[in-house]
Amino acid sequence: MxxxxxxxxxxxxxxxxxxxxxxxxxxxxxxxxxxxxxxxxxxxxxxxxxxxxxxxxxxxxxxxxxGQHKAEEDAKGAIIGALAFVLTAIVLSLTLQKLSGALSLLLSLVVWLLCAFGLYALSYRSNWLRVRKQPSPQAANKEQQH
Structure with missing residues (x-):
């Protein structure tokens, strides 16, 4: 898979x-x-x-x-991205005054990458983000006929 x-x-x-x-x-x-x-x-x-x-x-x-199913799947991915974005904004706001701007941005980028991919992997393993196959319109019509 x-x-x-x-x-x-x-x-x-x-x-x-x-x-x-x-x-x-x-x-x-x-x-x-x-x-x-x-x-x-x-x-x-x-x-x-x-x-x-x-x-x-x-x-x-x-x-x-x-369709709605595909939009829901994309919205779930956006939730993960938003959580990573919030954590990145927190790190950036805490480090911007203490580190140089470039170093603070670099650290924030690393935090974003780790959070985004880490949260994605966790949600995928928990089946929350796993894309479920929707039956094709032809298969749905066959089921309705039987």
Missing amino acids: ELWHLDLSKLKQIRMKDYIIRFFFGGAISVIAALITQLTNGRIGGIFMAFPAILLASLTIINRKD
């Missing part, structure tokens, strides 16, 4: 419209976060910079194209 695989041929199947939706949705959230930062303070703006704009656009497209 494979943990994950990379299939670059799937990139050809993505429509330009889907890229445009992700681009504008992510860009709009970034602009709103920057405006909030200018009107308030950096900490509040940072909260909005962590808003998963691309995730929401992507899950909407995945749900429409591949």
